[in-house]
Amino acid sequence: xxxxxxxxxxxxxxxxxxxxxxxxxxxxxxxxxxxxxxxxxxxxxxxxxxxxxxxxxxxxxxxxxxxxxxxxxxxxxxxxxxxxxxxxxxxxxxxxxxxxxxxxxxxxxxxxxxxxxxxxxxxxxxxxxxxxxxxxxxxxxxxxxxxxxxxxxxxxxxxxxxxxxxxxxxxxxxxxxxxxxxxxxxx
Amino acid sequence: xxxxxxxxxxxxxxxxxxxxxxxxxxxxxxxxxxxxxxxxxxxxxxxxxxxxxxxxxxxxxxxxxxxxxxxxxxxxxxxxxxxxxxxxxxxxxxxxxxxxxxxxxxxxxxxxxxxxxxxxxxxxxxxxxxxxxxxxxxxxxxxxxxxxxxxxxxxxxxxxxxxxxxxxxxxxxxxxxxxxxxxxxxxxxxxxxxxxxxxxxxxxxxxxxxxxxxxxxxxxxxxxxxxxxxxxxxxxxxxxxxxxxxxxxxxxxxxxxxxxxxxxxxxxxxxxxxxxxxxxxxxxxxxxxxxxxxxxxxxxxxxxxxxxxxxxxxxxxxxxxxxxxxxxxxxxxxxxxxxxxxxxxxxxxxxxxxxxxxxxxxxxxxxxxxxxxxxxxxxxxxxxxxxxxxxxxxxxxxxxxxxxxxxxxxxxxxxxxxxxxxxxxxxxxxxxxxxxxxxxxxxxxxxxxxxxxxxxxxxxxxxxxxxxxxxxxxxxxxxxxxxxxxxxxxxxxxxxxxxxxxxxxxxxxxxxxxxxxxxxxxxxxxxxxxxxxxxxxxxxxxxxxxxxxxxxxxxxxxxxxxxxxxxxxxxxxxxxxxxxxxxxxxxxxxxxxxxxxxx
Ligand SMILES: Cc1cc2nc3c(=O)[nH]c(=O)nc-3n(C[C@H](O)[C@H](O)[C@H](O)COP(=O)(O)O)c2cc1C
Ligand code: SF4
Numbered sequence: 001x002x003x004x005x006x007x008x009x010x011x012x013x014x015x016x017x018x019x020x021x022x023x024x025x026x027x028x029x030x031x032x033x034x035x036x037x038x039x040x041x042x043x044x045x046x047x048x049x050x051x052x053x054x055x056x057x058x059x060x061x062x063x064x065x066x067x068x069x070x071x072x073x074x075x076x077x078x079x080x081x082x083x084x085x086x087x088x089x090x091x092x093x094x095x096x097x098x099x100x101x102x103x104x105x106x107x108x109x110x111x112x113x114x115x116x117x118x119x120x121x122x123x124x125x126x127x128x129x130x131x132x133x134x135x136x137x138x139x140x141x142x143x144x145x146x147x148x149x150x151x152x153x154x155x156x157x158x159x160x161x162x163x164x165x166x167x168x169x170x171x172x173x174x175x176x177x178x179x180x181x182x183x184x185x186x187x
Numbered sequence: 188x189x190x191x192x193x194x195x196x197x198x199x200x201x202x203x204x205x206x207x208x209x210x211x212x213x214x215x216x217x218x219x220x221x222x223x224x225x226x227x228x229x230x231x232x233x234x235x236x237x238x239x240x241x242x243x244x245x246x247x248x249x250x251x252x253x254x255x256x257x258x259x260x261x262x263x264x265x266x267x268x269x270x271x272x273x274x275x276x277x278x279x280x281x282x283x284x285x286x287x288x289x290x291x292x293x294x295x296x297x298x299x300x301x302x303x304x305x306x307x308x309x310x311x312x313x314x315x316x317x318x319x320x321x322x323x324x325x326x327x328x329x330x331x332x333x334x335x336x337x338x339x340x341x342x343x344x345x346x347x348x349x350x351x352x353x354x355x356x357x358x359x360x361x362x363x364x365x366x367x368x369x370x371x372x373x374x375x376x377x378x379x380x381x382x383x384x385x386x387x388x389x390x391x392x393x394x395x396x397x398x399x400x401x402x403x404x405x406x407x408x409x410x411x412x413x414x415x416x417x418x419x420x421x422x423x424x425x426x427x428x429x430x431x432x433x434x435x436x437x438x439x440x441x442x443x444x445x446x447x448x449x450x451x452x453x454x455x456x457x458x459x460x461x462x463x464x465x466x467x468x469x470x471x472x473x474x475x476x477x478x479x480x481x482x483x484x485x486x487x488x489x490x491x492x493x494x495x496x497x498x499x500x501x502x503x504x505x506x507x508x509x510x511x512x513x514x515x516x517x518x519x520x521x522x523x524x525x526x527x528x529x530x531x532x533x534x535x536x537x538x539x540x541x542x543x544x545x546x547x548x549x550x551x552x553x554x555x556x557x558x559x560x561x562x563x564x565x566x567x568x569x570x571x572x573x574x575x576x577x578x579x580x581x582x583x584x585x586x587x588x589x590x591x592x593x594x595x596x597x598x599x600x601x602x603x604x605x606x607x608x609x610x611x612x613x614x615x616x617x618x619x620x621x622x623x624x625x626x627x628x629x630x631x632x633x634x635x636x637x638x639x640x641x642x643x644x645x646x647x648x649x650x651x652x653x654x655x656x657x658x659x660x661x662x663x664x665x666x667x668x669x670x671x672x673x674x675x676x677x678x679x680x681x682x683x684x685x686x687x688x689x690x691x692x693x694x695x696x697x698x699x700x701x702x703x704x705x706x707x708x709x710x711x712x713x714x715x716x717x718x719x720x721x722x723x724x725x726x727x728x729x730x731x732x733x734x735x736x737x738x739x740x741x742x743x744x745x746x747x748x749x750x751x752x753x754x755x756x757x758x759x760x761x762x763x764x765x766x767x768x769x770x771x772x773x774x775x776x777x778x779x780x781x782x783x784x785x786x
Contacts, residue, residue: 072768075784110770130775136782138767149710149758 022067026092032161073135211534224255251517260302269308277316287337308437312595359602373451376568394575401560402654417555426466435520436631438656441591442561456564469511520680539728582608586647597661633733636740666745677734688731
């Protein structure tokens, strides 16, 4: 009975998550913690996240960012997270290094847009989309730590559910998160 | 070039090196002399003839910065970029040179006439700014000289017809003690050693307590004795004496002077070592930047052979055969590390080995090998001659003898100063006329940076150890820029073998650039500090372990120099966000608020 009360009294940790220039693989991996999700929601509640469909982030304890920064919207979302989250975590290779989307960095963005919308095969009367609703692409894809301060990094492509679980439970328990060798081994 | 038969010029080279794949680096270096670069077909041909996988040959060729797989300009101009060259204005000179000839750094001119770039310290800090043109060193660059050189290149004048004075390298010896002031005949130390016998020489070496002058300060006698006791392996069973003349540490140039004016003493020292250790062959690994010394050194070796100081029955001692050959490096600082040096001698990429086994048991070609610095070997020669007690009477208890110090930077009289160990930094500063020094970088980029309150400290293994560099920075210098120059040096010279150093040195250099560009914050400084911890603990060799030394030292002692460059904010992006949308804005024709970043 006491234990139940203690949990009820203790405010839950608020967590927000988002995917920028990523493939949602890290989020899928997050769901791979399976039934431990039930344990997790005892401890945390979700703010903005694809899991809740909440569109804007309020004050949070932890923010998890998947994916790198490839367009102006990514920058705005990332800034919103930094402004609201006490601890911001880069999760997965794309957030940490730019990952797969950053393979476009060796190409000139102007020439890409031209080829796709104006000069490419089968393009007739093309036009580069210019609706103000659309985010503009940056000339390069960047890891998120080049745009805002990041407190922790969880490597992997994607990190395994176990790695994410270990990291979050360490963090929630007040231990400096530490992934041992098995969780960092990818081959 | 396609129908061209590469065998025409490669065969004689291969024959000279007996088709031995362990000479690959030397073969590549000579092969390159033909066209200024190594053609793909030449790589193929060498791989076939040497019976090596093609990747081994191209792998070696791509490792060394003085070997080229693409055609550089017919005149390859490299500006030495040590901090001392910068302080003497090399950057403005390089810009002027590029403007004169319409070239961009790093890109050969379209007509193929000239290519320009920076290179790491060339060991001319006392007479910079320095240049390398097609591997030849030019000193004391000035606006006039740079303009004249531009004209010579435009006129396609052969290098041999350039003004002789451009190529003069002065010794600049400013203070002589027992080594530089000594007066010995070539071969005298060898005869003294032969009279003492191998055991006698080792005993004197122990008594002298001579410690290595290349940086680590290992006791030389222990090294020699271990190699002497270690068994040889397999067929080509012999022991080797290797002289480390790679002298790549920025700010160090004392070996250059010894090689130029005390070569006999060095060769005597190598021969004495060979006698004491039971080695029959000596190898000098001469850094590529000192190639101009090669003809003179080779002539000296030839003369010694005629005089009976090298070859069979050296100095008439039946059963003592010893000869010396010279290998040239090709622009890789890491090859100063003794196991990387051995890899390079064996014709491979200069990647440091895992130790143990140490070279004294398994070194060059798997045989017991002594690797000693030039200065160490010169000292050993004097010990063979004058005895260990004489040597031990100089210097301090743990640092016997004298030390050559290469003084450069903001001083009136740069050059070589020889002092007994234990000399104070103050004393050196006084002697070289350093008026208003705010800092001295001792022992090069991987050494220590001392601030004014430490000038009373002494140069000795007990206090401030040194491989010889002594770079002085006047009060008007930005110590942050000094550290930034060194951070780029390490990023450029990392051999790339281990991740902490390969990635770490690049990240540190990038963060230092971020701070320099005015978008740094305290956060970036913290990042550097945490990177340093990883690199120091986890790097494979001394390069990575020491790479953050200058940054950490200056952060500790000249923190305001960093803070001046920081923005007061918590964090700044590492690139201009709004600018990164410029191309997209242009192509979409948008200029609405959504097409810009507010702050
Ligand atoms: C990255 C690195 C670079 C080095 N460069 C040199 C060098 O240029 N010259 C040198 O004598 N020793 C250099 N050393 C030290 C050598 O590994 C080795 O300790 C030395 O040659 C031993 O000779 P000594 O005992 O006579 O000093 C370097 C070491 C490291 C880790
Ligand atoms: S520390 Fe640097 S130089 Fe040394 S082995 Fe590793 S990558 Fe190469």
